[in-house]
Amino acid sequence: MITNFKQEDIITLAIETSCDETSASILKNGREVLSNIINSQIEQHKKFGGVVPEVASRRHIENINDVIEEALTVADVSFADLTHVGVTHGPGLVGALLVGLSAAKAIAFAREIPLNGVNHIEGHIYANFIEHKQLGPPFISLVVSGGHTHLVYMEDYGKYEVLGRTRDDAAGEAFDKIARALGLGYPGGPQIDRIAKEGNPDAIVFPKAYLEEGSYDFSFSGLKSAVLNYLNTQKMKGLDISTADVAAGFQKAIVDILIEKTIKCALEKGANRVVLAGGVAANSSLREQLRTECEKNNIDLKYPPLHLCTDNAAMIGCLAYYNYIRGLRSSLDLNAISNLKMGDNY
Numbered sequence: 001m002i003t004n005f006k007q008e009d010i011i012t013l014a015i016e017t018s019c020d021e022t023s024a025s026i027l028k029n030g031r032e033v034l035s036n037i038i039n040s041q042i043e044q045h046k047k048f049g050g051v052v053p054e055v056a057s058r059r060h061i062e063n064i065n066d067v068i069e070e071a072l073t074v075a076d077v078s079f080a081d082l083t084h085v086g087v088t089h090g091p092g093l094v095g096a097l098l099v100g101l102s103a104a105k106a107i108a109f110a111r112e113i114p115l116n117g118v119n120h121i122e123g124h125i126y127a128n129f130i131e132h133k134q135l136g137p138p139f140i141s142l143v144v145s146g147g148h149t150h151l152v153y154m155e156d157y158g159k160y161e162v163l164g165r166t167r168d169d170a171a172g173e174a175f176d177k178i179a180r181a182l183g184l185g186y187p188g189g190p191q192i193d194r195i196a197k198e199g200n201p202d203a204i205v206f207p208k209a210y211l212e213e214g215s216y217d218f219s220f221s222g223l224k225s226a227v228l229n230y231l232n233t234q235k236m237k238g239l240d241i242s243t244a245d246v247a248a249g250f251q252k253a254i255v256d257i258l259i260e261k262t263i264k265c266a267l268e269k270g271a272n273r274v275v276l277a278g279g280v281a282a283n284s285s286l287r288e289q290l291r292t293e294c295e296k297n298n299i300d301l302k303y304p305p306l307h308l309c310t311d312n313a314a315m316i317g318c319l320a321y322y323n324y325i326r327g328l329r330s331s332l333d334l335n336a337i338s339n340l341k342m343g344d345n346y
């Protein structure tokens with residue numbers, strides 16, 4: 001043993017390869033991150049304007065061993081120190097998931113240590129437990145990422161009630177598609193966030209979909225079409241397009257609806273805490289305005305630091321630890337499940 005751990009310490013190696021980040025992390029007792037290595041493939045996917053699944057799988061294969069090695073080195077931990085392995089087994093790109101899952105199974109098998117396969121969306125919520133050491137359920141969580149938009153009541157560890165979800169595009173997906181139409185590149189969220197600061201959010205008013213009375217579901221495809229129609233009409237008429245105003249108006253429409261539904265949901269559920277999670281939780285306007293609205297309604301707001309908002313293995317390790325101490329174990333025939341649902345454990 002390189003580091004001095006106590007006999008009872010749980011030392012988790014966590015692996016995340018669900019999309020375009022190859023990541024490995026070492027955690028002590030779930031909430032103490034000893035290393036969190038993230039190898040992003042953004043540069044490889046940029047020229048295609050989005051993630052190409054086949055390219056992602058290949059890059060994961062090339063990167064995975066080095067990323068795990070680096071996680072161990074930075075944490076000053078050897079394979080022999082590990083007591084537990086956690087890995088994302090869904091949802092995500094199946095070929096990408098299989099790379100991390102195979103590595104995790106091989107290590108768990110060789111070291112004869114327990115394995116926990118976990119849900120990526122749930123993992124995003126747990127990024128908050130790493131940052132806020134005293135935080136625990138119950139709370140309402142808004143999970144907004146490139147692939148998912150969920151409004152969840154987390155009653156206890158592992159106990160979730162999904163109150164609303166997107167019926168079409170995820171919030172991050174909408175950011176990425178509109179950024180592409182504006183020629184801002186991939187990933188679009190950070191670009192729109194940056195350029196929207198220079199625009200007027202009220203110059204162009206885009207529609208917000210509220211859906212049926214009382215519904216906590218979201219829909220962003222109408223908004224996306226409205227922005228694309230606006231851009232086409234301006235072009236056809238030979239009129240100027242202010243990229244900053246379009247970005248600001250589009251961002252406002254998304255952020256307003258996310259906040260309105262989250263606050264309404266928290267008030268109706270009697271929840272006095274909201275936890276923001278997922279890649280879109282990095283959005284500066286969402287963070288600032290949700291903070292203001294939560295303060296107005298006496299709701300405590302927590303969100304992760306920027307480096308834990310987007311995909312990383314530390315959040316996966318934290319969730320795997322809580323599943324482990326709840327007595328859950330995955331078998332070595334665990335499979336990758338591209339559409340894994342929240343709360344499903346294998």
Ligand code: KG4
Nearest residue numbers: 145146147172189190279280282283310311
């Ligand atoms: O959680 P994540 O890393 O991957 C998925 O699980 O999907 O989220 C990535 C998404 C991308 O769509 C990206 O454009 C978006 O998060 N994103 C942002 C910001 N930073 C990342 N969206 C809006 N504003 C940002 N600052």
Ligand code: ZN
Nearest residue numbers: 145279310311
């Ligand atoms: Zn994610």
